[in-house]
Amino acid sequence: MPRVLIRQERCKGCELCIYACPQHVLAISENINEKGYFFAEVADQPRCIGCRLCAVTCPDQVIQIGLNGVMVHYYDY
């Protein structure tokens, strides 16, 4: 089962990952990080299909995708 791992202290709150996610897993937090940005957080982890599009589109190397078991590769990257 894929898990979205977010390094919240590096997030700049640009929301690109939120629009990239086809399953609406991510959302903007109501809290701010130490830079003062509203960071992205995981709102609905069970819906994640491990497509990696959030990580591919993130400009700040915030997102990593963790994996337990088997993952479907929808595309080569």
Place this chain on the structure above:
Amino acid sequence: MELAFKISTAMKDVPTHYCPGCTHGVVHRMVAEVLEELNIRERTVGVAPVGCAVLIYNYLNNDFMEAPHGRAPALATGAKRARPDLILYTYQGDGDLASIGFNEIFHAANRGEKITVIFINNGIYGMTGGQMAPTTLPEQVTTTSPDGRDVSQTGFPVAVSEALATQATPGFIVRCSVHDGLHQIQTKKLIRRAFQNQVDNRCFSLVEILSTCPTNWGLTPQQSLEHIRDNTLQHYKLGILKSPEEV
């Protein structure tokens, strides 16, 4: 836990100075991943431009030179001719490459220097405060064209890739975009092909990437991506403009 997508070791673990939503970070990561996948990071030298990406040497974990404004292809030419075993790439924006440095890139491509050029085209001078660039779209508002770019006075956007593709010298000239997931995946493949050309000592390679500047366009990051999809793509056609197999 096993990682299906991890941060490339060719990136240094430091925060970047780019504005939120700037696609420079996306392209930085793609270059880093390609260097890692092709296992050439240890013998790669990048040439940093003048512009927003001037501090790229702080973010990518390979050797770097800093070029005067627009002269990155000249530095890369010298280094590549002195040390043909090195992998040379330049990372330039549109103010750097299409404006002041057009002479350098045009003749570097004409000589067929075996270097890789990553060309970020966001149609504006980002670092200096949003002035009009040669690649600015018609009617686009910038700080030096407050009524929109007037094509009768300043001409149409400069199509660098098309200009370079008219040369008889073999080369790999492509234009791609990072405005959605599909195009980001394609861009990564084309960047990998551009570096593979150099590893195989084949030809000059230029990858033009349509990019965003949310701050100076005055849009949110998401609106900037939609601006590329709706407006920029009407003026810049994506695709492989020249590849060495055809010549």
